[in-house]
Amino acid sequence: MSDKPRHLVQSVRKLTATTFVIRIDRHAFRALAGQHVTLGPHQFAINREFSIYSSPGDPYLEFLIIARPGSETACALHQAKPGDEVDLAGPYGEFFIADPGVRARRYLFVATGVGIAPFHCFVRHFPELDYRLIHGVSRVEDRYDLADYARERYVACVSREEGGDFRGRVTDYLREHPAESDRLCYICGHSAMVANVYDLLRDQGVPSDNLLTETFF
Amino acid sequence: MKVAISYPPILNDRGQVAMVSQNRNVQYFKIPTYLLPVVHAQAATWLRDIGCEVRWDDGNAQQKSFDTWYAGLLSWRPDVVVFESTTPVMKFYWALVKRIKGDLPKTLVVMTGYHSMRKPGETMRACAADIILQSNHVDFVLKKLIPYIAEHEDWRETCEIEGLFIRVDESKVRQTGTFKRVEDLNLSPDVDRDLVEWKRYAYENGNYLRTPGTYATSVIRDCTFGKCTFCRYNGPDLTFSIRSVEKSLDECQRLIEDYGVREIFDDSGVWYRGEQARAFARGIIDRGLHKRGCYFGFNTRFAYLDEETIALLAKANFRFVLVGLEAADAETLTRLNKGYLPHQARQNLEIFTRYGLHPHLTIMVGYYWQTAEQLGATVSTVRELMFKGLARTLQVTICTPLDFTPYHKECVANGRLLTEDYNDFDMSKLIVKTPIPHEAYYQAIRDIYGVATDPRFIARQIRFLASGRGRDWEFLFRYGWRALRRVRNHVYNLTSQGRD
Numbered sequence: 001m002s003d004k005p006r007h008l009v010q011s012v013r014k015l016t017a018t019t020f021v022i023r024i025d026r027h028a029f030r031a032l033a034g035q036h037v038t039l040g041p042h043q044f045a046i047n048r049e050f051s052i053y054s055s056p057g058d059p060y061l062e063f064l065i066i067a068r069p070g071s072e073t074a075c076a077l078h079q080a081k082p083g084d085e086v087d088l089a090g091p092y093g094e095f096f097i098a099d100p101g102v103r104a105r106r107y108l109f110v111a112t113g114v115g116i117a118p119f120h121c122f123v124r125h126f127p128e129l130d131y132r133l134i135h136g137v138s139r140v141e142d143r144y145d146l147a148d149y150a151r152e153r154y155v156a157c158v159s160r161e162e163g164g165d166f167r168g169r170v171t172d173y174l175r176e177h178p179a180e181s182d183r184l185c186y187i188c189g190h191s192a193m194v195a196n197v198y199d200l201l202r203d204q205g206v207p208s209d210n211l212l213t214e215t216f217f
Numbered sequence: 218m219k220v221a222i223s224y225p226p227i228l229n230d231r232g233q234v235a236m237v238s239q240n241r242n243v244q245y246f247k248i249p250t251y252l253l254p255v256v257h258a259q260a261a262t263w264l265r266d267i268g269c270e271v272r273w274d275d276g277n278a279q280q281k282s283f284d285t286w287y288a289g290l291l292s293w294r295p296d297v298v299v300f301e302s303t304t305p306v307m308k309f310y311w312a313l314v315k316r317i318k319g320d321l322p323k324t325l326v327v328m329t330g331y332h333s334m335r336k337p338g339e340t341m342r343a344c345a346a347d348i349i350l351q352s353n354h355v356d357f358v359l360k361k362l363i364p365y366i367a368e369h370e371d372w373r374e375t376c377e378i379e380g381l382f383i384r385v386d387e388s389k390v391r392q393t394g395t396f397k398r399v400e401d402l403n404l405s406p407d408v409d410r411d412l413v414e415w416k417r418y419a420y421e422n423g424n425y426l427r428t429p430g431t432y433a434t435s436v437i438r439d440c441t442f443g444k445c446t447f448c449r450y451n452g453p454d455l456t457f458s459i460r461s462v463e464k465s466l467d468e469c470q471r472l473i474e475d476y477g478v479r480e481i482f483d484d485s486g487v488w489y490r491g492e493q494a495r496a497f498a499r500g501i502i503d504r505g506l507h508k509r510g511c512y513f514g515f516n517t518r519f520a521y522l523d524e525e526t527i528a529l530l531a532k533a534n535f536r537f538v539l540v541g542l543e544a545a546d547a548e549t550l551t552r553l554n555k556g557y558l559p560h561q562a563r564q565n566l567e568i569f570t571r572y573g574l575h576p577h578l579t580i581m582v583g584y585y586w587q588t589a590e591q592l593g594a595t596v597s598t599v600r601e602l603m604f605k606g607l608a609r610t611l612q613v614t615i616c617t618p619l620d621f622t623p624y625h626k627e628c629v630a631n632g633r634l635l636t637e638d639y640n641d642f643d644m645s646k647l648i649v650k651t652p653i654p655h656e657a658y659y660q661a662i663r664d665i666y667g668v669a670t671d672p673r674f675i676a677r678q679i680r681f682l683a684s685g686r687g688r689d690w691e692f693l694f695r696y697g698w699r700a701l702r703r704v705r706n707h708v709y710n711l712t713s714q715g716r717d
Binding site for chain 1: 396492520521564
C-alpha cells in the first residue's frame, strides 16, 4: 500500500448543519460518472460507501455526505481538516451512463437526500444531458448546490415545509406528474423509496429495462 | 396448483452430500450440515398462504436416499417443481429434469438460483426446463407466476412477469424483461417453521453453540456491500433489499417463545449496520429477549460495524459473528474488491472480542494470483489471531470460480481455468492455474485447521474461562468436541483429492 498516493483532504464545505461536501486529492484515481467508493479517515476501523459527487473531469474528488448522529465514519469525515489523510477504495458499481449513444436519450433521475450525488456527477460530466431530476428532501435547505442544475430541469419535493417546487414526497410528485414511458430512469436513495418509485414507474408504463437503481444503506 | 420446492439428495462418488442451499457456495459434506434455504422457504410459505398445495421437499434434511426422494416426488405428482441451481450441480440437474419430464411430462420445471439466472440460455438448451427465474427474489416472482399459470392456459405466450425465461415451444424461448431488483421484504412472509420442519435444520450446523438453533428470515436479501468479486451477490443485476427491524424482532420473539429456539443466526449476506443494527439490539433488550437463553448471530464484514453498535449487540446477547478474512495482504483484498484493509480486520476483531463476541473467520485460499508470500501471510495472520483469541472459530475454503461471478469471468478471460466440467467446481480442489503448486494451498489449509489442536489455541480457550462468561465455558466444553469432528471433515474435504 505504501506505493499508493495518499489522498489528503482539501476542504470540507458545510451545506447544512449535518450535510457537507468533502473534497480530496484525486491523483490518478479514475471512475465513471455515477460510481461510488469506500471512504474513511486514515487508519480508521470502519469505512462507508459514498457516491462520487464531482465529475470525472474534475482535478479533485468530492463526496456529498450527511453526518447523522451515530454515523461514525460520516461524523469523523465531517470533522476532517485540510491535510488530513483519508483511505479510499474503488471505484465500484454499475450505476452509470455506459453507452455514449444513450446520452441522446431523455432521462429521469429520482433521488432522496444525498442520493442526489451521482446525478450531480452526471450533470457536471454530461452538460448536454436531457434530464429531469426529482429530488426529495425534508427541508428547503437540503436542495444541495441547487445552482449546479438547470433550474427548469430540477424539481425539489420538500416534505416538511413550504418553499420547494412541490410539497410532498417524490412518490406524491410522480403520481401527479407521471413519467413519460420512454425516459431512461435512474433511482437513487434508500431501499423503501427505490422499491416504491420502481413500482410507480412500472405502473406508469416505463419498461423494466429502462429502470436502474442504486440503493443506499 | 401443487408446487414442490425440491432439493434432491445429490451424492458424489465419495458418499458426500451436496449442500446446494448454502448461500454463495456449494460444498459436499460427509458429516451432515443442514442449511435452511431461507428465500425458498419464504416462497413455499407465501405460495401456501395464497392457496397452493406446497411440498417442502428437502431430501437432504429429510435424510432420504435419492431413490426414496424421487419416488416420493413422482407419487405426489406436482404441477410445478422448483429447483435451485449452482454451478457444480448443473449437470446433475439437467439430467434430472430430463428424467422428470419423461416420468411426469405435464409437470412444469422451474429453475431458480445463481447459475441458471446468469446463463439461462445454457440451461434452456441443456434440459427441458420450462421456466428460468432470472430474479433472486424467488418468493416474489413465484407468488405472481404460479397463480398466473393456473389462470392462463396460454401463459407461455402471454405471461409478462419480469425476469423470466419461458420456453414457448420446442424451438422458441422468450424473455420477459429485467426483473425488479429491490423488493420490499416486509411483504414476503416469515418462514413457516412447521411447513419446512425447522427442527430438521436445528442441530447439525456448525454455527450453533446452543441448540435447537435456526436461521432467521433474512433481514437483508443478498448483500448491502455486494462488490466482492468471488461472491454470487455481485453484479449489475443484483443489489440488496431490506426488511424492517420491527418485523424481524417479532419473528425472533416468536422463535424464542413459541419454538424454544436457543440460537438464531441471520444468514443475510451482510447483516444490518448503523442505526438499524442498533435499533435491532435495543429492540431485543426492550423485549427482554436477551435474557431468554438465546444467542444471536449474523454475517458481517470488516470495516462495517462501529464500537458503539458492537457494544450494544453484545449487551443484547449476540455471540456469533461470521466475517470473511479472505486474505491478509492488501493487494489481494483490493483485487477482490473487499473494501477493507488488513489493519481494519485486526481493529474490528479487537472490538468484537473486547465485548465478548465470538468472531468466526471465513478464510479463502487459492486465488489464481496468490503467491507463496501472500499465502504465508494469510496462514500466519490467521494463526496469530486465533492464538491471541481475536477469533474463536474458522473455516477455510478454496476460492472456486462459480456462477459467473466477476472472479469466475476473470478466470475465464485470463485463461486460468483448468477445467470446464461443472462437476469439478465443487470446491473440493483447486481448478485454476496458480503461481505455486496446488499442494502449497492444501498445506496452508492443513496449517490453518491445525490451530484447533495447537496447545496455544487450547490454552487461550482455557484463559477465556476467567472472563466468567457462560458462553466461554459452553464453547470449550460443549462445542469443542463437535468442532474437532468438523475440522477433520473439512480437512478431508478440502485436501484429499485433485492432487493426483
